[in-house]
Amino acid sequence: MNKNRQSIRLCKYDYSRAGTYFVTFCTQNRECFLGNMGSIKNNISKKTELVANWQTLMRVFIRPENEETKLILLKYMEQILFGLNSFLKKHVGITEKVSLKELSMRFTETIINKNPEKKLAEVITGLIEDIAPHAVNVASPYFVGHMTSAMPFFMVHLKTIVTALNQNLVKIETSKVVSILEKQVIAKIHRIIYKENESFYNEHVQNAKTTLGIFTKDGTLANITALWVARNSLLASKEGFSGIEKEGIVPAYKAYGIERCVILASKLSHYSFKKAGGILGIGNQNIIGIDVDTNNRINLDLLKKEIKKIKKTGGRIKILAVVGIAGATETGTIDPLQKIGMLCSENKIHFHVDAAWGGPTLMSEKYKHLLDGIELADSVTIDCHKQFYMPMSSGMVYFKSPTIMNSIEYHANYVNRPGSVDLGIKSITGSREANSIILDCALKIMGTQGYALLIEHGIETARKFAEEIKKRPDFQLMTPPELNILTYRICPVDIKKKLSEDNFEQRQSINKELNKINRNVQRLQREAGKSFVSRTTLNIGNKRKEDIVVLRCVIMNPMTNINILKKILDEQEKIYRCYITTSRP
Ligand SMILES: Cc1ncc(COP(=O)(O)O)c(C=O)c1O
The missing domain is CATH 3.40.640.10 (Type I PLP-dependent aspartate aminotransferase-like (Major domain))
Structure with a gap:
């Protein structure tokens, strides 16, 4: 198939819409001749064989290659830059409507084309229409399973600027003021941790010989x-x-x-x-x-x-x-x-x-x-x-x-x-991006109080959630929240009673069954695609420890509230009831 693309071929496109007839001959030396066999109607996207030559390369490298591409870029970028939340709601699902197996069958190409396959506009449309819907909407307030969540919308702008500037913090020659800014923001966070005195920070904030910390990839x-x-x-x-x-x-x-x-x-x-x-x-x-x-x-x-x-x-x-x-x-x-x-x-x-x-x-x-x-x-x-x-x-x-x-x-x-x-002198990473710009700007936009509000919302919502779990007879709170993470499991009230009896073998066999139930409920909820709580196994117990499967909830999205969390519990309860009815012999 790839060989065909390089050989001489006749391509016909868009007869129905254009009422025209284009013929594209592509020769093996990849020069392209476009023969116009009919009248060209305006506003019709001409699907021509794409060729990687110096001229097209320069067009793509410097700016959107044409007006059509620019419009598509703007259409999506505007949504992403100014309506990130609705964009994510509209285009990105938490869902597993298409299974991973099915998805993996769609991605089996292992050969890179010699010539371009698509224009930028098509690539972007493909990303939005084919990739985004199968990515995970970590920004959903119902996505409370991992330490990845919604971001303030301006993060996308800041990241875009960082990408556009493309500074490399490995050395001053490729970052200049940004390395200096990084030292300043490092000192600011150092001060929050270590609370050294004014003269300490005056001495070290821009000292080339000393280092208070470093940005890493993760x-x-x-x-x-x-x-x-x-x-x-x-x-x-x-x-x-x-x-x-x-x-x-x-x-x-x-x-x-x-x-x-x-x-x-x-x-x-x-x-x-x-x-x-x-x-x-x-x-x-x-x-x-x-x-x-x-x-x-x-x-x-x-x-x-x-x-x-x-x-x-x-x-x-x-x-x-x-x-x-x-x-x-x-x-x-x-x-x-x-x-x-x-x-x-x-x-x-x-x-x-x-x-x-x-x-x-x-x-x-x-x-x-x-x-x-x-x-x-x-x-x-x-x-x-x-x-x-x-x-x-x-x-x-x-x-x-x-x-x-x-x-x-x-x-x-x-x-x-x-x-x-050069900041690369004491860094595990070589080349790296200017994430310090983002942190510095975010601290300016949010202030410590802005971040405090997010942190406090997470901790306090987690506490409310823990109270709700304790109220529900089908659930058991396993690890109460100290910060904004808690774990719990499905464990009906009669089972709780049995577990309190001093019989390790009985407890072990009940817990094994509960582990199975919790694993399945978590999976079924994830597959249903409306909400997401993660799962882990903790080795816990008062006298003798056991491996217990728990549901893990991480509350960091400021849009997640107790009503949403109640709905997540309702759904789990429903799945559990359905599961035990259908799995009973
Ligand atoms: C406590 C703790 N330390 C370290 C890490 C590793 O962080 P990263 O995933 O950014 O490498 C994590 C990640 O979840 C974590 O929770």
């Missing part, structure tokens, strides 16, 4: 960067050894006389820490998961015990870092940061706080106390595409010490030269 890379820095600080150069970054893991362990390095984190910590274990060469089995207490926070006694046990090895095992979570992915819970921070400082351990989710809570006067102790952290991760409501994807990592990032410094002759302010 929270995963922010966590990895934090632990990379922690690893290099722990296994730094000393007499006879020039540091782990240079010599690698085996000489480092030898130089320090150690067998293992471990990272201690709650069992609810994000899986990016496992990736960090692998990438940093310490092995992901050395990310030691500490059990959580009944509030889903890291069990401090167990953490202390683990530290004590490790210290008893006489230095054969080293603790690279302890992680505290400020907003666990599955439950939204916050570890006791103050206490972990003090424990780490007593034991001289790097304390990392993963606030990818909960970080922006610091902007709420009402709830910032929930993160008390974050200022003790040596490093902190915060995601921009989560509760800063920025477009995908953008993360950040912050460091208490303005010089600690020196341990991951890299230079090259053509860029990132020693002494320059």
Whole structure:
């Protein structure tokens, strides 16, 4: 088929509408001759064989290739830029009307055409008509299952400007003022976390030699960067050894006389820490998961015990870092940061706080106390595409010490030269976009109070939702919200009674059945396409722990309210009733 496109062929188009006859001959050297065999009617789109030659390339590269393309671009762009919400409602569904299997059968082409297949106008129309309806409308207030949600509409404008400017933050030569702006916005967020004094920020805000933090592609890379820095600080150069970054893991362990390095984190910590274990060469089995207490926070006694046990090895095992979570992915819970921070400082351990989710809570006067102790952290991760409501994807990592990032410094002759302010010097990423522009503008447009309102709405709506769940006999609240995430499950009242009996085997078999029901209800609701709540499995229980399937609700969309959440519960109840009727033998 592709061969045909390159050979001489006769193309006839649009006879019916045009009443004309065009013939297009395309030769193998891809020159195109258009023979007009009849009268040309105005306003008819002439479907000609598209050819990639220098002339058309320049036309496409510089501006919309023609008036028709420009109009189509404007038609959709206007809707996207000024009526984003209605555009999403109209064009993007949460639905699974078409199954993934069916969709995957539509996308099996593996050859790239030599010549263009479509004009820009057709590509855009295709995106809006064929792709968007099968994408997920994460902006719907009924989409409450993940940490991706509606954005303020101006984010699209800001992202567009960032794209148009196309600055590369790897070096000053491709970003100039934007690198400087980035240092300023990093200092602003650093100040919210660490609350250092005026003179500290005066000294470091534009200091080329020091770094308060860095933008990363996402929270995963922010966590990895934090632990990379922690690893290099722990296994730094000393007499006879020039540091782990240079010599690698085996000489480092030898130089320090150690067998293992471990990272201690709650069992609810994000899986990016496992990736960090692998990438940093310490092995992901050395990310030691500490059990959580009944509030889903890291069990401090167990953490202390683990530290004590490790210290008893006489230095054969080293603790690279302890992680505290400020907003666990599955439950939204916050570890006791103050206490972990003090424990780490007593034991001289790097304390990392993963606030990818909960970080922006610091902007709420009402709830910032929930993160008390974050200022003790040596490093902190915060995601921009989560509760800063920025477009995908953008993360950040912050460091208490303005010089600690020196341990991951890299230079090259053509860029990132020693002494320059190039931000790529201390960054896991090379080239990267100017997401700092978006955050800076968003902070100006929203103010801390604007963000606080969003955060407070999420927390308070989650609390109302928890009360509603408790009122309903068919449901059981599993993890109450500390921030704006909660989990629950379908568990009818008579079953709840049975579960309270002290018979582990009976509980186990009931829970197995409940797991099946909850899995199915979540799937059926998702497939129905009106609303979306996610699902996870928590290992919980008072005496003996069990794997329990729970429904997970993340409330970050300001348009989500308790009435919508009640409707979501109603739907789940209905699905459950229908499911148990039809699945009964
Ligand atoms: C607590 C926490 N940390 C880290 C991450 C990783 O963030 P990202 O998906 O941006 O890599 C997540 C993502 O959900 C998270 O919830």
